[in-house]
Amino acid sequence: KRQLDGSKLLSDIFFLSDILNKQDGYNGPAWYICVMFWVSLFYFGLFKTQKKGNINLIIGLCLFWSLSILVDASFSGGKIRIFRGIAGIGMGYFVALAYQQLSALPVRRCCLFSIVEAALLTYCLVSLFDTRIFPGNVVFIMIAFAVLILLFSLKVGAVSRFLERPLFAGISKYCPAVYLTHGILSQSIVPIFMDKYAVYMLSL
Numbered sequence: 001k002r003q004l005d006g007s008k009l010l011s012d013i014f015f016l017s018d019i020l021n022k023q024d025g026y027n028g029p030a031w032y033i034c035v036m037f038w039v040s041l042f043y044f045g046l047f048k049t050q051k052k053g054n055i056n057l058i059i060g061l062c063l064f065w066s067l068s069i070l071v072d073a074s075f076s077g078g079k080i081r082i083f084r085g086i087a088g089i090g091m092g093y094f095v096a097l098a099y100q101q102l103s104a105l106p107v108r109r110c111c112l113f114s115i116v117e118a119a120l121l122t123y124c125l126v127s128l129f130d131t132r133i134f135p136g137n138v139v140f141i142m143i144a145f146a147v148l149i150l151l152f153s154l155k156v157g158a159v160s161r162f163l164e165r166p167l168f169a170g171i172s173k174y175c176p177a178v179y180l181t182h183g184i185l186s187q188s189i190v191p192i193f194m195d196k197y198a199v200y201m202l203s204l
Contacts, residue, residue, distance in 0.1 A: 029183040035085035043089055056097075063090035070138050084138070091146045099153050113157035120148040121159060 043059075050058060066087035070080060127141045152160040 029180055031081055033180070035081050036089070039082070039085035039089050042086070043093075059090045059093055062086055063094070066090065067139050067142075070142075080138075084142075087142060091142060092149075095146050095150050095153075098150055102150075102154060107154065107156050109156050111158075113151065114159060115157075117148065117151050117157035117159035120144050120151070124148060 046058060047055065063086070066083040069083045070087060124141065124144050127144075151157060152163065155161055155164065
């Protein structure tokens with residue numbers, strides 16, 4: 001029987017993975033939800049307590065500080081995850097501001113936007129599986145994702161317009177669920193299934 005670890009259980013319940021508790025809970029990929037929860041509270045408090053004119057400066061400093069820490073860090077690891085959260089949401093804030101400004105301007109569609117979208121999408125996808133890709137630093141990957149999200153929001157390239165189809169919109173609804181369950185499937189359910197049925201499957 002598998003022994004229940006109280007610290008891991010509490011990490012999952014109270015979103016403490018890699019925050020106060022220095023290890024993942026039972027669902028490793030859920031660290032993302034934990035970081036997003038606490039960082040969202042931080043930014044919520046920031047908007048509620050600071051003057052509107054100071055928000056951009058404060059978030060900009062938080063973004064710069066977090067990215068400077070992430071420059072020499074590896075893509076994975078609990079010690080930098082909170083800074084990935086601060087940088088990611090801060091970058092998303094500035095992407096939203098850029099979208100508000102650019103979406104009001106008449107932007108002509110051209111092949112250059114399509115090439116940039118395709119190049120950034122390829123780089124972002126490959127960087128998830130091959131850390132040797134240049135530039136492979138987590139900061140470059142985050143910036144590339146931010147620019148890609150902005151371009152996809154503006155829908156100025158062929159790639160973003162192609163991905164606007166209902167099929168891809170429907171698939172995207174299940175992405176968070178797939179991400180949060182893939183750890184349980186690969187680390188718990190698949191090994192149990194293989195232990196019980198591997199011999200039978202090999203005999204077929």
